[in-house]
Amino acid sequence: MKLIIKILIVFLISITLNAREIGETEITTEDGIEVFQNEKFYLLKQNVKIVSDNFTLSADEVKINFDKSLYDITELDANGNVDFKSNEFEISGNGNFLNFKVKIEKIKVEGERSQLITNDIKMFSDGFIEVSNLNGDFLLKGINSKLVNENIIVKAETINGNFSENANEKEITYLEVIDKNISYVKNNDTEMYAKKINFDNDTSIIELIDDVIIIRNEEKITGDYGTLDTRNNSYKIKSNNQNKVKVIIQSNE
């Protein structure tokens, strides 16, 4: 009984001593902290864990730039096995490297199998994913880059775009998709391939440039240039060579 009480006491005291209070950020490392006062940054070394009310992050190493004092964080670089979640920005992700610029709310995740997940949009890449929370700009670059939301799937080497907040949902306002091999966009029941694909929410037009293929139901149409109007789901395809537009209608049987 005495032993149990002692264990309980030690346990409770250790919890009391290390407990983070509301509003505080708790950082633990296994191999120390290096503070560079003149250069205004500190290094957190080995198995770093950062926990605050709205943010958690774990990584092998973290570099934090500060302004006035250690608490006044301006930029964070996390390296190796980075995993994070922000309740405030409703975003989570992982990758080999993370850069977060606090004041401009710009986040960049880099490395193989990088992911950035928000409530409405999921982004994946083996290169990097960059999102600016203030203006909604995003850029995915590298192989296996993919963007998925409720209405659209995009796969390409470069996916550049912008989303805006509309009725608490993130809506894509423009997209510029480029792949030297082939880009892929799926919108509702239509699959589109082209070297370059653009989308403008103002005109509701998806523009397809070079090596265009549009597949819908059993129809497959190829050409050099195409447009798809997302309002009425109609599309047009043309070719530089008049004879080149090709329609293949597949039978279900």
Added chain:
Amino acid sequence: MFGVIIIFLFVIIIFYKQINLTYNNNVIIEKTINSSSTADISEPKFAINNESKKIYITASQGNFISKDEVLLNKNVKFKSSDFSIETEKVIFNRDKQTAKSKTKSMFKSKNATITSDGFNIHDKGNKIIFYGNSYLILK
């Protein structure tokens, strides 16, 4: 019933802390009395100077290890305009203006606290390395 258990545990924690504090104070006082006679310097004071600030170092005792190195013992404090560090043992090099500690240390600056298993001050106080399992709280 659960409430009674919580109150009981809380009372035990307070008693335990009180007993611990009294014991620790007695140990510190006893040690001070025992070792005060062996100190080369009592209440030593040093400073690390750099371009932008001065770091003042104080302790209860100091013992010369070599011409330049002093072992500072008990209640060792580093204090500058923007931070302080407290620990129990530090080797201070007067010539190189460096300090090294392998005892539990606590760093405090505005809205930030670091606890670590020791530290090393280089480059006239510009670079501070905290060793081992370290714990940083930002407010």
